[in-house]
Amino acid sequence: MKNKFIQHIVVVGGGTAGWIAAASLAKILHNRGVRITLVESPEINIIGVGESTLPQVMQFLRNLGIDEKEFMAATQATYKLGTKFFDWSEVGEAFWHPFGNIGVDIDGHNFFAFLQKARKQGDPAQMWQYAPSAVLGEAGRYYSPGAATPESFLSGVNYALHFDAVKVAKYLKRFSEALGIQHVMETVVDASLHDNGFIDSLTLKDGRRLAGDFYIDCTGTNALLIGKVLNTQYLNWNNYLLCDSAVIVQSDNSCDIPPYTKAIAHENGWRWEIPLRHRLGNGYVYSSEFCTPNQAENKLLEQVQNPALDSLRHFQFQAGRREKLWNKNCLALGFAGGFLEPLESTAIYLSLKGIESFLELYPDNQCSLAIANEFNRRMAIEYENIRDFIILHYCISGRSDSPFWQKNKTMDVPRALLEKIALYQAQGRIYRNDLDLFKSSSWHAVFDGMGIVPDFYNPLIEGSNFKEVLNILSEVRGLMSKMAAGLPAHREYLDKHCPV
DSSP: OOOOSOOEEEEEOOSHHHHHHHHHHHHHHTTTTOEEEEEEOTTOOOOOOOOBOOTHHHHHHHHHTOOHHHHHHHHTOEEEOEEEEESSSSTTOEEEEESSOOSOOBTTBOHHHHHHHHHHTTOOOOGGGGOHHHHHHHHTBOOOGGGSOTTSGGGGOOOEEEOOHHHHHHHHHHHHHHTTOEEEEOOEEEEEEOTTSOEEEEEETTSOEEEOSEEEEOOGGGOIIIIIITOOOEEEOTTTOOOOEEEEEEEOOOSOOOSSEEEEEETTEEEEEEEOSSOEEEEEEEOTTTOOHHHHHHHHHHHOOSOBSSOOEEEEOOOEEESOSEETTEEEOGGGTEEOOGGGOOHHHHHHHHHHHHHHTOOOTTOOHHHHHHHHHHHHHHHHHHHHHHHHHHHTOOOOSSHHHHHHTTSOOOHHHHHHHHHHHHHSOOOOOTTOSSOHHHHHHHHHHTTOOOSOOOGGGGGSOHHHHHHHHHHHHHHHHHHHHTSOBHHHHHHHHSOO
């Protein structure tokens, strides 16, 4: 009987997505007789967009057995407690999307219903004041939640990392090679197909032929295998999301290091600030319909406070995803599979989720269509949930001060998101499915931060003693603020516990 086991997996592309795939495969398969080869083109540089992450990256490191502090030192990483948004609802307004807990349930009912009732009675407290991660972030402080006692508010903190994407790729390369993967530095120029449409082999620029049983396309927006070879359709979502371009520059970072990402809205898009130990990452994401590359450069440079450390880099993108991220014996990860602007730092997550789901559904060399279909079903929902969460930031904004923001008010909105908005508007409730990356607290944070006030709240909370609830809320805010003030500044914590 012919061996049906996969014996050789070829990863094409050596960026962050490629080395995430290689490291994950090597960890699981290195003692199972599966050969793994990563082909990396020396002609392509890493873009470095995914330098702000979500908490799932920490579980990835733990699964690989990587020491957190060692990784942070090698990648110039800092801690991230969430994202602070500036000028999104209105110019001059700011709100938090923190990681971890926001409030606690009271009398068996959702915390947010009590907050909504308090608001209607004139309580001016903001939602972030009940979120431990946001309270720490606002104070510029950090302390490991793992060192907290269960009764401490710090136990409700969650965190991710900011890191240097180039250094991450180099770290994961060393990790993967130590587990036996083969690394080939050469450009893939073509691929041949079997009669059944599966990829048979790759042709390298130096003339060599490389054959595998399964291929993982991490070639970025070039999508060499999934797009050009297998002609997999790309679903364009620019009818939902206007931004299609970005300009990036790195600058000196000699000041305090805030433990969060900044997302600052501008007249034609938005700008990020990502603080690392050795530099500050800056980028301006914009719509080419309303802004030229030269205008985008000027806007970015006028906002960058410290000296630039490199030249400006431009790239264009098309919001959307492949109709099939798994097609025949090829899986697309990273930008080869789809692109959603980096507003909520989901690029690394989608690569992690893609390789995790692939390993959960790990095939034989026949690559059953049923298995591929299930993978594609799950990932389609993941992408669409994230897409809708990003659209939310635009479609409910109160801004109308530029043609860009005016057009966002008339853009298409997916039906599922319209229904979610209507449900929140009616009674402050959130419905989410099991494959929604963002928890209800995240949706609440954005709705509330953007100034959407529900018509009413859950009537069942009327059974609670609301005067007592208000006293408890006030005490919690005071306690968290006091505890945060006594903790070390983020840079101080990094210098002591994660020295470079």
